[in-house]
Amino acid sequence: MDTLITRVYLKENCKFQNVIEAKVTLEAIGKKTFRAVYDKKGKFYYFDSIPKGYTTIFVEHDQYETDGYLIDEDSPKRIDFNLDCKGNIRQYEIKTNQYKDKGYPTDNYYYYKNDTIFNNEYVxxxxxxxxxxxxxxxxxxxxxxxxxxxxxxxxxxxxxxxxxxxxxxxxxxxxxxxxxxxxxxxxxxxxxxxxxxxxxxxxxxxxxxxxxxxxxxxxxxxxxxxxxxxxxxxxxxxxxxxxxxxxxxxxxxxxxxxxxxNKFFIDTDVKIKISCAELSRYDDKIMNYQFLPDYENDKSRLLFLDPGFGEYVYSRVFIGKYGLDQTWDGEVVYDPQRRTNQSNFRYKRILQKKEEQ
Structure with a gap:
């Protein structure tokens, strides 16, 4: 295949498996949208060329958060996306690490590489x-x-x-x-x-x-x-x-x-099989989705996560051995019960419709 094409590789951030059946597009304001072709053998999406004036590659999928990449004339011909589960964005940091080059004849030759380090925190x-x-x-x-x-x-x-x-x-x-x-x-x-x-x-x-x-x-x-x-x-x-x-x-x-x-983190002592389904099963205890019908399903109006949730230094919400826990001043507080008239297990505060003026 032509080495001048732009390849787009997709993986998900749970099991780091390839993602198929995604919509990968090349877009710009006021211009026709181009959709990438999927190469089954190479397991990547590709564009034959990037026309002048196009600014963004978008990746959309029913199970994952929409992601994008700003492009210009100096953009690489290979672009990698790590897609997050809907509603659960996994946090990471880029660290530069030193590695010894075993193929080099001397013992003191090292090279440096940027590594993606996931910290099991989700937003x-x-x-x-x-x-x-x-x-x-x-x-x-x-x-x-x-x-x-x-x-x-x-x-x-x-x-x-x-x-x-x-x-x-x-x-x-x-x-x-x-x-x-x-x-x-x-x-x-x-x-x-x-x-x-x-x-x-x-x-x-x-x-x-x-x-x-x-x-x-x-x-x-x-x-x-x-x-x-x-x-x-x-x-x-x-x-x-x-x-x-x-x-x-x-x-x-x-x-x-x-x-x-901030949403929650996963205790490093707890071994769970991270998947989109596993992460989302806690949403009825955290998120405010249940209140949407009370506000005409207006997603632009309802705060899906209570203000301040998970933001305070001495109170952290995490997935531990009992499921969804939280720490408060260093002590673990466990409240597994869902309460349909309350916004979530932490604040236990009833959401009220705004009174008509």
Whole structure:
């Protein structure tokens, strides 16, 4: 086969087996979509050529999260994807390791290779919600941030989610990206909340080593992250969605990312056969899917994972010898029972419909 073609290899992140029956496409905004051909013998998908102006390769499959790859004239002719199970994205890090070259005549010759190291931690990506922010908006009232962001993103077919359930606050703080159930007074700025001892922001900040007032030189890393969705309430196609890529390229002054949330990790002492089915069987205890019918099945409105779930340092949710457990201040808490009127086993908080105004 022609060595100039672009090959796409697909594996899944559980058993690292080849993935077949996927839809692999070459796309760009305003251009015809090309679909890759599958080579059964070589077990890869391929494009004969990459026409000028095309920007993204997408991979879609019913069982796996949509993934993408940004291409240009310098892109490799072989592209490898590791696909994650729907609703369960496996975390990893790239480490550069040193290896001894046994084929070299001397004993002191080594080479270096980048290895993918999986850490058995899983996160959830909400493909219906964007978190958008201005990095320098610490002193700006929430309603003014909405107004400024609307002026930028409305032409892209995006809108602020004003009926989010449950109501929540998202912010970037020194301790990282945080979220919590909270009624937002839109006249308040993050600076106002940071100085209010009764606010959730003050409590989260005080949880670590940060104290009010925030020094001027640090204020650029403290800001609200506001939830937005497509006006037609459809899903984004993962992190490489064409609309999202265009928005970030044309407006570098804002941050726009899909909503991610920590879900659970797998205890290294527990041996389970990791599979999509095995990972998803815990969802009735964690996720809020059961509440969709109460909100007209509007996936852009309902938070699938409660705000703050799995984000706190001393409380971690994991799959252990009793199934789904959690640690709290170092002690294991086990609660296997599903409660249909509660959002999940951790918060045990009833979701309520937003009252009609």
């Amino acid at each position: 959830f990506r909400d493909n219906y919600k964007l978190l958008i922010s201005f990095p320098n908006s610490y002193s700006l009232p929430y309603k003014d941030i909405i107004k400024k962001l609307d002026s930028i993103v409305k032409p892209y077919g995006l809108e602020f989610i004003d009926d989010l359930v449950p109501e929540a606050i998202f912010a970037k703080l020194e301790l990282g990206e945080k979220s919590a159930p909270y009624h937002i007074d839109q006249t308040k700025s993050l600076k106002d909340l940071a100085s209010d001892r009764n606010s959730i922001i003050y409590r989260i900040m005080d949880y670590g080593s940060t104290y009010y007032p925030i020094e001027d030189f640090l204020q650029s890393i403290y800001y609200f992250r506001l939830p937005y969705r497509k006006t037609d309430k459809s899903a984004f196609r993962g992190d490489f969605d064409l609309l999202l890529t265009k928005l970030k390229e044309e407006h570098p002054e804002i941050n726009a990312e899909l909503l991610y949330a």
